[in-house]
Amino acid sequence: MDIPPIPPWPADEAGALAEQKRLRGLLEDGPGDAEYRLVTGVDVSYGEERLIAAAVTIDTATMETVEESTREGVARFPYVPGLLAFRELPTLLDALAGLKRVPGLLVCDGHGLAHPRGFGLACHLGVLLGLPTIGVAKNAPWPTTEPGPERGDQAPILRDGEVVGATLRTQTGVKPVYVSTGHRTELGAACRAVLALAPKHRQPETTRRSDGLGRRLLRG
DNA sequence: GCGACAG
DNA sequence: ATCTTGTCGC
Numbered sequence: 001m002d003i004p005p006i007p008p009w010p011a012d013e014a015g016a017l018a019e020q021k022r023l024r025g026l027l028e029d030g031p032g033d034a035e036y037r038l039v040t041g042v043d044v045s046y047g048e049e050r051l052i053a054a055a056v057t058i059d060t061a062t063m064e065t066v067e068e069s070t071r072e073g074v075a076r077f078p079y080v081p082g083l084l085a086f087r088e089l090p091t092l093l094d095a096l097a098g099l100k101r102v103p104g105l106l107v108c109d110g111h112g113l114a115h116p117r118g119f120g121l122a123c124h125l126g127v128l129l130g131l132p133t134i135g136v137a138k139n140a141p142w143p144t145t146e147p148g149p150e151r152g153d154q155a156p157i158l159r160d161g162e163v164v165g166a167t168l169r170t171q172t173g174v175k176p177v178y179v180s181t182g183h184r185t186e187l188g189a190a191c192r193a194v195l196a197l198a199p200k201h202r203q204p205e206t207t208r209r210s211d212g213l214g215r216r217l218l219r220g
Numbered sequence: 221g222c223g224a225c226a227g
Numbered sequence: 228a229t230c231t232t233g234t235c236g237c
Contacts, residue, residue: 044227046228079228081225088227110226120226137226178226 041206069098126183133182
């Protein structure tokens with residue numbers, strides 16, 4: 001798929017913060033009744049000197065993988081909490097460029113709106129690509145309320161009294177995942193998509209498959 | 221000053 | 228993210 005030109009990359013944290021503030025104003029809402037057929041999951045694996053981004057597209061009608069793409073890259077930005085996108089995004093875009101089909105939804109391994117400044121990796125990727133994105137993280141952005149114990153149970157993630165995401169139990173009795181919208185998506189539709197993508201495991205299949213693909217390539 | 225902090 | 232053994236369960 002075609003990847004738009006990347007804006008000038010910030011050289012330091014101050015520049016990164018300014019860029020987040022700038023791109024935040026471009027965020028758009030999405031339809032609450034969306035159903036997604038082609039969904040792509042992206043993830044990054046780290047070696048000592050290199051990192052590998054992997055993208056896997058699933059047809060939700062069959063849950064079969066329909067396309068894969070991987071790309072190797074170098075970290076040009078340190079890991080700073082709240083600035084993860086600046087570390088992973090360039091290589092992620094490279095991997096996405098290797099896909100032929102344009103997905104209806106992109107599932108990111110990290111946060112979207114549920115971010116200290118309301119602009120996590122999922123928002124950033126979505127705005128740059130102009131595609132619907134959501135974030136599904138394994139850890140909470142800050143202390144959150146536990147959802148009920150059953151699969152499908154959820155509780156809002158609040159930031160200054162505003163709902164910016166949801167803790168979602170994808171498997172009964174298992175630690176929840178942390179869902180938030182990125183770009184052009186709505187939280188309810190996002191949670192429904194994640195539940196459909198996670199029929200047997202805690203994490204959505206999109207994330208599990210892209211993660212597996214990336215780390216297999218990283219080793220041998 | 222010290223520890224925490226998506227991945 | 229990654230460094231790591233065994234173990235319980237489907």
